[in-house]
Amino acid sequence: MLDARTPLLAVNDLQAWYGESHILHGVSFDVQPGEVVTLLGRNGAGKTTTLKSIMGIVSQRTGSVRFEGRELIGRPSNEIARAGLAFCPEERGIFASLTVEENLLLPPVVKPGGLPLDRIFELFPNLKERLGSSQGTKLSGGEQQMLAIARILRTGARLLLLDEPTEGLAPVIIQQIGRTIRALKEEGFTILLVEQNFRFASTVADRYYVMEHGRVVESFANAELDANLAKLHDYLGV
């Protein structure tokens, strides 16, 4: 199916290495403005490496990553972030030597149009109460995940890369994260989500790409999820 719009993010034949090991073998996909796109796949399929290669955190990479039409491959990660991409890592990356407030204010504003703090506290009411907390890592796992998402909303980045935001969290927190992602989509954010939990993903995603052995092997829209369920079970081994 052809789409006349230019994708916000276009990844083409992305290959990546960790030292000697070749992890990504030509990943291609795109993300349209305002979409929530989910990368599904087993552990080790290359989902996290894909996000990290887009962000430039994995620096040994070839191929093409175009954001708003601009080529980002080969640029260092600080410049990629300045182009308007923001990354929320799987391990959340909350800093122990920073207070909650310092963690929240750490990522610099890279573009105008980020969410004001008031709006962020509407989305994450519990964070406001924890602002005075002396150490970011004293928060609960769920609160740390909220903080890790909240801090990249201020920066004006329009594309959010979220790496397994539900991992290890209680169902009630997962629901809250789902509501947040839908609210962010309404705010106009574009989201590239990495998930193993496709039941969660199905509550937020517009489209899916399935990864295996460092390649995209399948893609379908949320409406086609039921039709692809059997295949998906095979790929994910669930």
Place this chain on the structure above:
Amino acid sequence: MFEIFGIPSTALFGQLLIGLINGSFYALLSLGLAVIFGMLNIINFTHGAQYMLGAFAAFLLLQHTGLNYWAALIVAPILVGAVGVLIERAFLQWLYKLDHLYGLLLTFGLALIIEGVARNYYGSAGLAYTIPEALQGGQNLGFMFLPNYRAWVIAASLVVCLGTWFVIERTRLGANLRAATENPTLVRAFGINVPRMIMLTYGFGVALAAFAGVMAAPIYNVSPQMGSELIIVVFAVVVIGGMGSIMGAIVTGFGLGVVEGLTKVFFPEASNTVIFVIMAIVLLVRPAGLFGRRA
């Protein structure tokens, strides 16, 4: 004059003052080492030589350009810090991912080269640098005589140390530094130019050493080996305080200066070794140092 534990008060306070002076230099230098180690993961053995370069810069600026002490206090750290930035770009930036040993060997080699060059041109006798006019003389406090220059050194060192602590622990810039110390990759992926920050941090740590060197010039002679004599003790101070704690470096620096001074009064034979004895005990009881975090 009165006596405390059978010691004349002038002797006691005199040594206490010397202890605070030495402590000022210990604190400034170990603070720089701690800042550099935190960000670069490099044990900067060139630190003593950079302290010496600060003193030499002050001396040469006065000789050749007529820049006085106060100007040198600003200009010398900037010059020596800029040389530090060049060293970071040329050599250190390639070592961050390697074992500590490489950084240690490289910076130790640089220290030997810098000191050797200085000795070649200026000998080891030492050059005199006079106390600036505004700080000559002293105050009679009744129980002791306090030279103005020494009071200035203690006060200036305290202000610079606490100012550095404030910037690192209480400001946005400091939050960036602390975060980059913890997880440089992620901080860079937020859009912060971490390599530049690391470069400037090294320059700042080196500038602190040069600042200490300028302040030391009128007290000790300006000589090529002034840094290597001091740096051994400063490394002991860093080991006792623990790498990576800013306040720890400051408190340990001043504290050990005072302990050393008091030892000179009560048991002079041990005054040269007391810091190393404390280091041995701390290493046995708290290997990460008094204020250190476990790696």
